[in-house]
Structure formats: structure tokens, C-alpha cells
Amino acid sequence: METFENLVRAEFAPKNTYLNTASSALLPARTVTALQDAARLRAQGGPLDPLFADVEACRAAYARLAGVPAERVAAGATVTLHTSLVAASLPPGAEVLTAEGDFTSVLNPFHMRGDLKVRAVPLERLADSVRPGTSLVAVSAAQSADGRIADLAALREAARDHGARTYVDFSQAAGWLPVTAGAYDYSVSITYKWLLGLHGVAFLVVPEDFGELTPVQAGWVAGENPWDSCYGPVAELAHSARRFDSSPALFDYAGLRASLELVEELGVDTVRAHDLALADRFRAGLATLGRTPVPSPGSPIVSVPGLGGLQPELARAGIAVSARAGNLRASFHLYNTAADVDRLLDALSG
Numbered sequence: 001m002e003t004f005e006n007l008v009r010a011e012f013a014p015k016n017t018y019l020n021t022a023s024s025a026l027l028p029a030r031t032v033t034a035l036q037d038a039a040r041l042r043a044q045g046g047p048l049d050p051l052f053a054d055v056e057a058c059r060a061a062y063a064r065l066a067g068v069p070a071e072r073v074a075a076g077a078t079v080t081l082h083t084s085l086v087a088a089s090l091p092p093g094a095e096v097l098t099a100e101g102d103f104t105s106v107l108n109p110f111h112m113r114g115d116l117k118v119r120a121v122p123l124e125r126l127a128d129s130v131r132p133g134t135s136l137v138a139v140s141a142a143q144s145a146d147g148r149i150a151d152l153a154a155l156r157e158a159a160r161d162h163g164a165r166t167y168v169d170f171s172q173a174a175g176w177l178p179v180t181a182g183a184y185d186y187s188v189s190i191t192y193k194w195l196l197g198l199h200g201v202a203f204l205v206v207p208e209d210f211g212e213l214t215p216v217q218a219g220w221v222a223g224e225n226p227w228d229s230c231y232g233p234v235a236e237l238a239h240s241a242r243r244f245d246s247s248p249a250l251f252d253y254a255g256l257r258a259s260l261e262l263v264e265e266l267g268v269d270t271v272r273a274h275d276l277a278l279a280d281r282f283r284a285g286l287a288t289l290g291r292t293p294v295p296s297p298g299s300p301i302v303s304v305p306g307l308g309g310l311q312p313e314l315a316r317a318g319i320a321v322s323a324r325a326g327n328l329r330a331s332f333h334l335y336n337t338a339a340d341v342d343r344l345l346d347a348l349s350g
Contacts, residue, residue, distance in 0.1 A: 004334075010029070011030060012029070012334075016318040016320055017320065017344065018320045018335070018336070018340075019319065019330045019340060020322055021331045022329060023322050025192060026335055027196065031256075031262075035251060038051055038054075038251045038254035039251065048250065050254075051250035051251075051253065052250070054250070054254045055253045059203070062189075064264065065195075065264070066180075066187070066205055067179065067180050071239075072181075073203050073205055073241055074205075074242060075203060075242075075248060076201075076244070076245060077246055077249065078105065078190065078200075079103075079105040079171060081202070083105060083167070084109040084217075085204070085213055085244060088214060088216050090113070093115065095117040095133055095134050096116055096117070096134075096136045096138060097120075097126065097164070098120045098137075098138050099122070099126050099139045099143070100123070101143070101325070102123075102143065103144045103169065106139070106140055106188075123139070123143065123148055123150060124151075126139060127155045130155070136165045136167055137155060137159050137165070137167070138167040139168060140169040141169065142301065144301075144324070145327070146327065147172070147294070147299035147301025148294065148295070149177075152183070156184065167184070167185065167187070168181075169187070170188065170189040173189075173194070174189040174194060176333070177268070178269070186205065188204050194333060196259035196262065197252070197255065199252070201248075201253060204241070204244060205241075210244075213244065217246055218237060218243060219247055221248065222234060222237055222242060222243045222244065222245050223236060266334065271334050272300075275333055275336075278340070279300045282332070282345065283302060285345040286302075289349055291348070292305075293305075300332045300333065301329065302329070302331070303328070303329045304327055304330075305326070306326070306327070308324070308327050308328050309323070311323040317347055319344055319347055330344060
């Protein structure tokens with residue numbers, strides 16, 4: 001059996017110190033090969049059936065990672081589009097509770113409705129702020145700006161006590177944090193971060209009864225028999241969450257299939273242990289430099305106040321990090337090593 005180290009080194013060979021998975025992940029070698037094969041298929045005029053099969057393989061793989069049946073998983077392009085579906089399902093005047101400063105994709109469609117009561121509170125007070133009359137609580141499992149992790153267990157209990165639905169964005173968590181999508185009414189994730197995929201794929205998990213969602217963006221792929229639904233109104237919507245699908249960017253799924261196979265092969269628990277060990281090494285090193293990051297225990301995302309302006313200088317030195325909300329954000333994933341952490345610390349100490 002191949003070791004974690006052997007598998008990772010066979011798939012990744014970055015030319016720099018890449019500590020920016022919270023923006024987008026490096027692509028595994030097998031994913032690049034799959035993309036080339038898909039492009040070659042198109043170039044040669046071959047049938048696209050294998051690429052459509054990739055969509056279903058990716059749906060099934062994400063369902064396994066999320067712990068739900070594939071019939072509950074819809075495939076689309078972005079978190080924003082899936083959030084829009086959830087927003088469209090709410091009655092006028094419904095209250096949506098959100099976390100202050102959460103990522104725009106999980107917030108803005110509720111604001112754009114114009115007839116919803118959107119209330120924002122600090123992340124740490126989210127569960128305590130659910131109240132009678134709250135219709136939906138929407139939050140990212142891990143905050144993009146600084147890696148703070150929401151107390152999802154407390155949120156789930158508070159929402160249940162007040163009859164509110166829950167909508168959780170796992171975009172900064174799926175791939176390193178075990179996802180229990182069945183514990184929430186709706187959950188969503190893009191795939192180009194910790195799942196090692198490409199831009200243009202996002203999965204939405206819905207309840208078995210679809211949770212009062214209306215497939216307002218349904219096209220031919222949302223039909224029970226898609227190839228019989230190409231002309232005129234769709235006569236019969238899919239009996240599964242596929243009714244909420246949008247037309248797939250086929251190359252993206254061809255690559256994602258290979259990426260998800262690697263994630264499953266390595267195992268989320270193993271990836272998590274690796275990522276968190278590196279993040280903790282960085283936090284310990286920051287302490288020796290007299291720097292205090294935003295508290296985000298148990299997260300592979302570390303945000304350091306006051307250092308965001310160093311991002312261009314670090315980029316010129318071959319160290320890829322992000323500047324977010326004025327902070328320097330480093331994020332650690334399976335292709336990173338202790339040497340990567342130490343190189344960043346050495347650069348910051350200078």
C-alpha cells in the first residue's frame with residue numbers, strides 16, 4: 001500500500017511555496033491528465049458519453065464524502081447559484097440569520113431579494129441569536145477570511161428548537177473536515193479548494209423532500225430523462241436532486257473525478273491531521289515572532305493581522321499566500337511540508 005507521502009509526491013510538484021489553498025488548490029497530476037484526455041476527446045470528435053458519466057461519478061463521490069445518498073446531491077456551477085435557489089424558496093418577510101463578514105456567495109442572494117429580513121451577528125453568537133421567527137440560518141462552516149470554524153452542533157440544536165432551517169457552506173471545509181451534510185437542511189460546497197478540483201463545479205445537498213425548493217433554473221439536464229427534455233417545457237422533472245442541476249461544464253467534471261478519487265484514496269481524516277499539524281507549526285512559529293493570529297483552533301487556515309501588505313513581497317519571493325480583510329492568510333493542505341511553513345516564517349522574521 002502506498003504511503004501518504006508517496007501518493008502526494010507523485011501527484012504534486014509545485015514550483016513555489018504554495019500556501020494558498022483557501023483561494024484555490026493545486027491540481028493533481030492525474031487531474032491534469034484527465035483534462036487533457038477530455039480535451040482530446042472533443043478535439044477528435046468522439047462521443048461525449050464518458051464526460052456525462054464523469055458528472056454522475058463526481059456526484060456519487062461527493063455524496064460519499066458528505067455522508068448522504070447521491071439522490072440528494074445537485075450539481076451546479078457556483079455557491080451563489082445554489083444560494084439563490086434557497087433564497088427563492090423563502091416567503092416575503094422571512095428572517096435569515098447570518099454571520100458578520102461571511103463570504104458574499106452565502107449572503108448576497110438573500111440581500112438581493114429585497115423583501116427578506118437579513119440579520120447579521122458575530123460568528124460566535126450565531127447559535128445564541130436564533131430566535132422565534134427565524135426562518136433560516138446561513139453560515140460557512142469555516143470562514144474564508146480567517147479560518148474560524150462555526151459551532152455547527154450548537155447551531156443545529158438552536159435551529160431545531162426554533163423551527164428554523166439551516167444552510168451550511170462547506171467550501172472552506174470539505175476535503176479536510178468531515179462533512180455530515182445530512183445534519184442540515186441544505187449544504188453546499190465548491191470543489192476548487194480542499195477538494196482539489198476546478199472552478200465551475202459546486203454541489204448542493206437538499207432534504208429528501210427537497211425542502212420546499214423550486215427548481216427555478218431547471219433546464220434540460222433537470223429532466224427525469226434529460227435527452228427527452230431538450231425541447232419545450234420539461235415534462236417531468238428528475239425525481240432526485242438532479243432537478244436542481246444546471247448544465248454541466250463537462251471538462252471540469254472530467255478533472256474533478258480524478259481529484260475526488262485521490263481525496264478518497266488518501267482519506268479526509270489523514271488529510272486533516274496533516275493539514276492541522278502544519279497550521280499549528282505555523283501558529284507556534286508566529287508566537288516566537290511575537291505575532292498573534294486570529295484565533296482559529298482546529299483550522300488549516302491561519303490569518304495574521306497587520307501583515308496583509310506583505311503579500312506582494314512574499315509572492316516575489318516565491319511564497320504564495322493571500323491578503324484578506326487586511327490580514328495575511330496562509331492555508332495548508334496535503335501538498336505542503338514543514339519546510340514550507342519554515343520558509344514562510346523565515347520570510348516573516350526578516
